[in-house]
Amino acid sequence: MTGKALFGGSFDPVHVAHLIVAEAAADALGSTVGFLPAREQPLKRDARAGHHAAPEQRGEMLDLAVAGNPRFCVERIELTLPTPSYTVRTLRALAERQPGNRFTLLLGADAARDLAEWWEVEALPELADIVVFARPGAGVLPHPLIKRVIPVPSIDLSATQVRERVKQGRSIRYLVPDPVREYIAARGLYR
Numbered sequence: 001m002t003g004k005a006l007f008g009g010s011f012d013p014v015h016v017a018h019l020i021v022a023e024a025a026a027d028a029l030g031s032t033v034g035f036l037p038a039r040e041q042p043l044k045r046d047a048r049a050g051h052h053a054a055p056e057q058r059g060e061m062l063d064l065a066v067a068g069n070p071r072f073c074v075e076r077i078e079l080t081l082p083t084p085s086y087t088v089r090t091l092r093a094l095a096e097r098q099p100g101n102r103f104t105l106l107l108g109a110d111a112a113r114d115l116a117e118w119w120e121v122e123a124l125p126e127l128a129d130i131v132v133f134a135r136p137g138a139g140v141l142p143h144p145l146i147k148r149v150i151p152v153p154s155i156d157l158s159a160t161q162v163r164e165r166v167k168q169g170r171s172i173r174y175l176v177p178d179p180v181r182e183y184i185a186a187r188g189l190y191r
Contacts, residue, residue, distance in 0.1 A: 004033075004104070005106050006036050007025070014176065015157055032070075032071050039079050060183065077093050103127065103129070109133070112141065130147055132149045
């Protein structure tokens, strides 16, 4: 499978586990990976689960994180579309902009469990192949839309943990790329 894989999410902030998983996916699929920051995720719309950094800031942190890796890029199309950020809408917009390109949509096992709740989920197969990445020991529920499951390293790290450490004044060195850590500090994010 070649082409462009799309890895969507909040990336609030992007951290090393995101990058490690994307690298493993690029290896397994033989493709580039476009990080797709969501402007507003439909399943994270309440105040408790919403985004903490502005969409543009999350895009800038992604730029810093992927700099120097020719297999990675940041795809900002969701930041220009109406909210909430529905995957089907995003894929249609990308197909208009890049006709003839077949995309691979990368999902974590947790996101794959929620597929039944996605808006217009039945339209996904015409727009992209769905590939789920699974950590060792994490099961992936079978779903007819899932084309392939690829293994990725297990790293116990979340953006929530990173934000909490920043809020507590604790170090996030080695949890996020250094330029991202500096960006967060310079802008006082997550305090």
